[in-house]
Amino acid sequence: MNIIDVIETRVRGFIEDIQHPNQKKKININDLELQLRKLLDDYFEMDGYSLFYQAIETLQAEEQLIPIQNNQYNGRIPALPLFYWVNTKVQTTKWDRLEMMKLNDQFDFSYYERYPQWQTKDEWERILHIYTFLQSSQERDIVSLEERSLELFGHEKFLIDSDLFPDGKGFLARIGITEDQLKVVNYGEPFVFWMKQGKEMKDIKRVLIVENLSFFHTSIKLLEDNQLDYEPELIIYGEGTKIERSFSFFFRMFPLKSYLFYYAGDLDAAGYGIFIRLIEKYPDCSIQPALKIYRKMLDCLEQRNDQKIGQTQNSKYRDLFFQWFTEEEQALLLQLWQENKRIPQEVLTIETWRRWM
Numbered sequence: 001m002n003i004i005d006v007i008e009t010r011v012r013g014f015i016e017d018i019q020h021p022n023q024k025k026k027i028n029i030n031d032l033e034l035q036l037r038k039l040l041d042d043y044f045e046m047d048g049y050s051l052f053y054q055a056i057e058t059l060q061a062e063e064q065l066i067p068i069q070n071n072q073y074n075g076r077i078p079a080l081p082l083f084y085w086v087n088t089k090v091q092t093t094k095w096d097r098l099e100m101m102k103l104n105d106q107f108d109f110s111y112y113e114r115y116p117q118w119q120t121k122d123e124w125e126r127i128l129h130i131y132t133f134l135q136s137s138q139e140r141d142i143v144s145l146e147e148r149s150l151e152l153f154g155h156e157k158f159l160i161d162s163d164l165f166p167d168g169k170g171f172l173a174r175i176g177i178t179e180d181q182l183k184v185v186n187y188g189e190p191f192v193f194w195m196k197q198g199k200e201m202k203d204i205k206r207v208l209i210v211e212n213l214s215f216f217h218t219s220i221k222l223l224e225d226n227q228l229d230y231e232p233e234l235i236i237y238g239e240g241t242k243i244e245r246s247f248s249f250f251f252r253m254f255p256l257k258s259y260l261f262y263y264a265g266d267l268d269a270a271g272y273g274i275f276i277r278l279i280e281k282y283p284d285c286s287i288q289p290a291l292k293i294y295r296k297m298l299d300c301l302e303q304r305n306d307q308k309i310g311q312t313q314n315s316k317y318r319d320l321f322f323q324w325f326t327e328e329e330q331a332l333l334l335q336l337w338q339e340n341k342r343i344p345q346e347v348l349t350i351e352t353w354r355r356w357m
Helices: 003-018 029-039 048-061 097-102 110-114 121-135 145-153 171-175 213-224 240-253 269-281 291-298 315-322 327-338 350-356
Strands: 025-028 065-067 083-086 192-195 206-210 234-237 260-264 286-289
Touching: 003 029, 003 048, 025 029, 029 048, 048 065, 110 171, 121 145, 121 171, 192 213, 206 213, 206 240, 213 234, 213 350, 240 269, 260 269, 260 291, 269 286, 269 315, 286 291, 291 327, 291 350, 315 327
Parallel strands: 206 234, 206 260, 260 286
Antiparallel strands: 025 083, 065 083, 192 234
């Protein structure tokens, strides 16, 4: 193999690694050349850039690379556009229809019939791994999604990291298999909590969930001083939207019985959404807003500030949250909403709490 073929073969290999069966990928041509230079010690002696340029021109002529015309170039002579689209992978593999029929008892191949570009060798091997697993799945234990992904596909992030594994994120949907069939569970990260001193797990009846860290610590001090509304035996740090994933841990950590949960968050669109989604996701739990705490926050209306940039203002969540309040309070909350203002939970400090003592 001559030098020209060596360079072109290397570049083709890089491009094939990047190519995706159904979407274009963007590359920086300088990054691509840098990878080539790292592999070839005599790159400069062989006038490697000229050969690299020829290889790129060849791939462009084959329409595997599409230059992005934005007046940015790589700063070399002859110049190349700085960015290219890597075109989708040309589909050459077609699965054996008889082999597909053998697996029809477990899989729905209709997606692959509609999109034959997904009929790749790698995809078929993944399907075979799943099929083998399903033959003995009744004897298997439930494990985490990451653990099962490592077992079946060789990497714990295959099913969840679309940046690292663009083929992985939608794989189960393509073959019509659920996570339950793989006997996996998505573990959330457990929450931080504080139990009132002198109390035991069996004593817990009332639980206060707070959205923010500052008020979590303020609540602890108020609880130990017997000054906290609702006199909860347990305080949970919700950590924003994390509580929506971590709340399920409660019933793995504490006795199975009835509890009264109070939620207190920011008076803003995000806070309303967290509360309403908790109620919707856990309808069997008694979850209600900590109205006494929210009313103290409304007393601090002068400390309102601008709504966070990028927050989704869902009017459904707003209306469901507002209905817990009196007409007068709803008017104040609506005023905040219309002014695009919010009251952060941090208005409740040990000092401001003294106003209501």
